[in-house]
Amino acid sequence: MSSILVVGSVALDSVKTPFGEVEDVLGGSATYFSVAASFFSQVRVVAVVGTDFTEELGAPFKRHNIDTSGLVHSEGATFRWKGEYGFDLNEAHTLDTQLNVFESFKPDIPDSYKTSEYVFLGNIDPELQLQVLDQIDKPRVVACDTMNFWIDGKVDALKKTLSRVDILIINDGETRMLADEANLVRAAHKVRAMGPRILIVKRGEYGVLMFNEDSVFGAPAFPLEDVYDPTGAGDSFAGGFMGHLAQSEGLDDSILRRSIVYGSVMASFNVEAFSLNGLGRLTKTALDERFRQFKSLTHFEAL
Amino acid sequence: MSSILVVGSVALDSVKTPFGEVEDVLGGSATYFSVAASFFSQVRVVAVVGTDFTEELGAPFKRHNIDTSGLVHSEGATFRWKGEYGFDLNEAHTLDTQLNVFESFKPDIPDSYKTSEYVFLGNIDPELQLQVLDQIDKPRVVACDTMNFWIDGKVDALKKTLSRVDILIINDGETRMLADEANLVRAAHKVRAMGPRILIVKRGEYGVLMFNEDSVFGAPAFPLEDVYDPTGAGDSFAGGFMGHLAQSEGLDDSILRRSIVYGSVMASFNVEAFSLNGLGRLTKTALDERFRQFKSLTHFEAL
Numbered sequence: 001m002s003s004i005l006v007v008g009s010v011a012l013d014s015v016k017t018p019f020g021e022v023e024d025v026l027g028g029s030a031t032y033f034s035v036a037a038s039f040f041s042q043v044r045v046v047a048v049v050g051t052d053f054t055e056e057l058g059a060p061f062k063r064h065n066i067d068t069s070g071l072v073h074s075e076g077a078t079f080r081w082k083g084e085y086g087f088d089l090n091e092a093h094t095l096d097t098q099l100n101v102f103e104s105f106k107p108d109i110p111d112s113y114k115t116s117e118y119v120f121l122g123n124i125d126p127e128l129q130l131q132v133l134d135q136i137d138k139p140r141v142v143a144c145d146t147m148n149f150w151i152d153g154k155v156d157a158l159k160k161t162l163s164r165v166d167i168l169i170i171n172d173g174e175t176r177m178l179a180d181e182a183n184l185v186r187a188a189h190k191v192r193a194m195g196p197r198i199l200i201v202k203r204g205e206y207g208v209l210m211f212n213e214d215s216v217f218g219a220p221a222f223p224l225e226d227v228y229d230p231t232g233a234g235d236s237f238a239g240g241f242m243g244h245l246a247q248s249e250g251l252d253d254s255i256l257r258r259s260i261v262y263g264s265v266m267a268s269f270n271v272e273a274f275s276l277n278g279l280g281r282l283t284k285t286a287l288d289e290r291f292r293q294f295k296s297l298t299h300f301e302a303l
Numbered sequence: 304m305s306s307i308l309v310v311g312s313v314a315l316d317s318v319k320t321p322f323g324e325v326e327d328v329l330g331g332s333a334t335y336f337s338v339a340a341s342f343f344s345q346v347r348v349v350a351v352v353g354t355d356f357t358e359e360l361g362a363p364f365k366r367h368n369i370d371t372s373g374l375v376h377s378e379g380a381t382f383r384w385k386g387e388y389g390f391d392l393n394e395a396h397t398l399d400t401q402l403n404v405f406e407s408f409k410p411d412i413p414d415s416y417k418t419s420e421y422v423f424l425g426n427i428d429p430e431l432q433l434q435v436l437d438q439i440d441k442p443r444v445v446a447c448d449t450m451n452f453w454i455d456g457k458v459d460a461l462k463k464t465l466s467r468v469d470i471l472i473i474n475d476g477e478t479r480m481l482a483d484e485a486n487l488v489r490a491a492h493k494v495r496a497m498g499p500r501i502l503i504v505k506r507g508e509y510g511v512l513m514f515n516e517d518s519v520f521g522a523p524a525f526p527l528e529d530v531y532d533p534t535g536a537g538d539s540f541a542g543g544f545m546g547h548l549a550q551s552e553g554l555d556d557s558i559l560r561r562s563i564v565y566g567s568v569m570a571s572f573n574v575e576a577f578s579l580n581g582l583g584r585l586t587k588t589a590l591d592e593r594f595r596q597f598k599s600l601t602h603f604e605a606l
Contacts, residue, residue, distance in 0.1 A: 018485075087485040182321075182390040184508075185528045205487075206509035209526060218523030218600050223512060225488045257603035291605065297521050298601050300560035302594065 002140075002246040003042045003115075006033045007107050007132050008122020008235075010047040010071065012057075014082040014096075015274065017089065019228045025275035026057055027081065029122035029145070032232035035279045036239025036266040037120075038064035039287060041246040044113045046070035046132070050078040050101045060276050069110045074101040089230050089271075090204050109135040118246040120238060121165070123147050126157040133164055141251065143167035143242055144196075145234070151178050159194055166251070168196035169238050172203050184209070185216075198256065200241070202234055210260055217257045222268035222294060229274045233267045236279060240266030265290045305443075305549040306345045306418075309336045310410050310435050311425020311538075313350040313374065315360075317385040317399075318577065320392065322531045328578035329360055330384065332425035332448070335535035338582045339542025339569040340423075341367035342590060344549040347416045349373035349435070353381040353404045363579050372413045377404040392533050392574075393507050412438040421549040423541060424468070426450050429460040436467055444554065446470035446545055447499075448537070454481050462497055469554070471499035472541050475506050487512070488519075501559065503544070505537055513563055520560050525571035525597060532577045536570045539582060543569030568593045 013027030034043040044067040049058075053073065061068050079102035083092040107128055114137050121129040121144035129144060142165045150158050151174060162168060168191065172184055178194075179187035184201065188211040192199050199211045207220040241263030248255045265287060272278045316330030337346040347370040352361075356376065364371050382405035386395040410431055417440050424432040424447035432447060445468045453461050454477060465471060471494065475487060481497075482490035487504065491514040495502050502514045510523040544566030551558045568590060575581045 089485075182392075183528060183530065185526045203509060206506060207521075207523065209523070216526055216600055217603070218510075218526065219603075220510065220512070220521030220523060223488045223519055223521065225486060227486065254604055258606070261603055295603075295605060297519055298603075300520070300522075300564055300598075300601075301557055302598060303561070 001042050002117045002249060003044055004037050004118040004120060004242055004246050005044045005046065005109070005113050005116035005136070006030050006037070006120045006122060007046040007129075008033060008120075008124060009079055009102060010045075010049050010053070011079040011081050011102075013231060013275065014080070015084070015229055015231050017085040017229050018087050020274060022274045024080070026060060027231060027275060028079065029235045031060070031276065032235035032270065032279075033120060033122060033239035033242070034066045035060055035064050035276055036236040036270070037243030037246075038066055039240070039266070039282070039284065040243030040262070041118070043067065043243075044070060044116060046107050046109060046113070048072045048074050048101050048105045050074060050076045053078045060280060063280075067113075070108075070113055072108070076101040083231070085230060089227055092231070107132050107135075117141070118242060119143070120242050121145065121161070122235070126150050126154050126161045129161045130157065130164075133161070141166050141245065143169060143238070145169050145238060146174065148174055148177055162195040165196050167198040167200065169200045169202065169234075169241070171234070172201050175199070175201050198251075200260065202237065204230075204233075208237070208260055208264060210256060212253065212256065215253055217253075217260060219260055219264055219298065222264060222290065222297065224268060224272060227271045230271050231275075233271050236270035237263040237267040239263070261291060261294050265294060304345050305420045305552060306347055307340050307421040307423060307545055307549050308347045308349065308412070308416050308419035308439070309333050309340070309423045309425060309542075310349040310432075311336060311423075311427060312382055312405055313348075313352050313356070314382040314384050314405075316534060316578065317383070318387070318532055318534050320388045320532050321390050323577060325577045327383070329363060330534060330578060331382065332538045334363070334579065335538035335573065335582075336423060336425060336542035336545075337369045338363055338367050338579055339539040339573070340546030340549075341369055342543070342569070342585070342587065343546030343565070344421070346370065346546075347373060347419060349410050349412060349416070351375045351377050351404050351408045353377060353379045356381045363583060366583075370416075373411075373416055375411070377407075379404040386534070388533060392530055395534070410435050410438075420444070421545060422446070423545050424448065424464070425538070429453050429457050429464045432464045433460065433467075436464070444469050444548065446472060446541070448472050448541060449477065451477055451480055465498040468499050470501040470503065472503045472505065472537075472544070474537070475504050478502070478504050501554075503563065505540065507533075507536075511540070511563055511567060513559060515556065515559065518556055520556075520563060522563055522567055522597075522601065525567060525593065525600065527571060527575060530574045533574050534578075536574050539573035540566040540570040542566070564594060564597050568597060
């Protein structure tokens with residue numbers, strides 16, 4: 001069974017949406033990613049938490065058999081994020097960010113992780129993403145995420161990272177910003193020329209577009225009656241995608257497409273509840289059933 | 304061959320986008336609709352133009368064998384719309400609207416049109432939409448469009464129209480507004496309860512969702528490198544959709560889905576050039592080829 005290494009944040013989130021409110025609940029990119037990926041593959045996490053991170057908070061990692069040898073407990077408080085969503089649920093309004101122990105995070109890859117075949121670099125400083133890659137032996141597939149903050153502030157380091165990754169997973173605004181091009185298709189070509197053979201563009205409630213060598217794949221997001229909390233949707237998508245990719249062992253177009261659908265399925269379960277609750281209560285049966293519904297959502301026949 | 308009756312506007316548009324500018328070119332909902340639908344079915348148009356509407360301006364109708372017996376030439380000037388798009392091309396900024404002869408438009412359905420089996424009520428005053436329906440014998444399928452202006456100002460008349468239509472084609476913001484509900488899936492249920500068995504929600508560059516009795520269908524918009532002018536995309540979509548539907552003679556889910564893809568294909572050709580130029584130069588071969596590309600865009604296989 002292939003293993004996936006993920007490096008990113010483990011956070012305590014306080015989130016308010018029109019449908020409820022939670023305080024200091026488990027969150028962070030590495031958390032959502034690894035729980036989603038754990039449905040398909042063995043996951044190893046590298047992140048940092050503070051002394052306030054109790055065993056109870058970390059229970060979901062244990063429950064999903066995620067290897068936390070790389071989860072460092074540092075003196076200080078865990079990274080905290082506080083945000084709010086309006087009725088359209090498309091955009092988070094950040095109310096407060098406390099980096100705490102995450103501010104001096106230097107990813108140190110345990111020896112037992114160094115032969116990981118699949119690597120996901122969560123949305124962290126591109127210089128740290130490079131340090132991670134320098135510590136890994138010979139990964140088969142490297143995927144990464146980034147954000148406007150790094151495109152704006154550390155574009156040179158980011159471009160070095162991009163030259164070493166196979167798959168980039170970002171949103172449409174970030175794609176346009178990175179390419180400095182308004183048309184998404186042209187922007188995708190320009191971003192792919194920076195390194196990643198495969199570009200996956202997330203478009204929130206509208207779904208995903210994947211660009212690779214010779215094809216474009218488009219998938220809508222699964223339409224849901226109950227969306228309670230979009231936090232972690234992108235990372236759950238990436239986790240489901242990488243998890244299924246690692247399970248399938250290949251980068252064929254058909255495997256990539258199916259992995260994207262599994263990613264979309266995981267994101268859809270994630271937003272149906274606050275924090276990790278959507279993924280936490282998920283069964284393999286429900287997951288497979290929604291994959292089938294996804295097929296029915298998008299299928300049409302030629303004459 | 305089934306005939307489609309369309310009632311709507313024929314206009315002279317002046318449009319500016321980052322990629323060019325045109326003045327007083329052929330436009331209007333009935334125009335885009337009928338040219339797109341003409342690739343599949345016989346089309347009959349009811350609209351009004353002024354004395355400034357030259358034979359040359361009307362040439363595309365003739366070229367596409369569209370029946371213009373219902374195109375009234377009134378004393379005065381043709382409806383004029385002037386708009387501008389920014390780089391994101393998603394939203395038109397209206398600079399000027401001159402209703403002119405369209406202001407006193409009373410749709411008078413020629414006898415030869417009254418047995419039309421398929422009817423499309425373009426985005427006009429819902430009271431006029433009702434007058435059209437009163438003049439038609441026994442249509443098999445009635446579809447209609449509307450907009451925020453009528454939802455806001457004439458919701459009672461609009462609800463009467465909706466109770467008599469089979470298919471409603473509107474955008475996502477209008478769906479939410481009509482239902483007074485932020486969640487699109489819930490809003491769709493509420494709008495379908497107003498009458499239309501089938502609701503098609505247009506989401507611009509993100510594609511389309513269709514809601515009917517027992518299924519939801521989602522299709523992305525065809526990703527394009529060159530988008531010059533989005534004017535008429537929605538009406539070209541509706542035309543391709545209704546055209547193929549009338550050609551297929553049925554309302555099965557599989558026919559509806561395929562019709563939506565043909566609608567998306569027509570919209571994609573329309574936005575690749577100003578005014579009717581995209582549809583005007585289109586061949587049946589190019590149309591079928593893009594339908595196949597659309598299949599490849601959305602197809603994935605289960606394990």
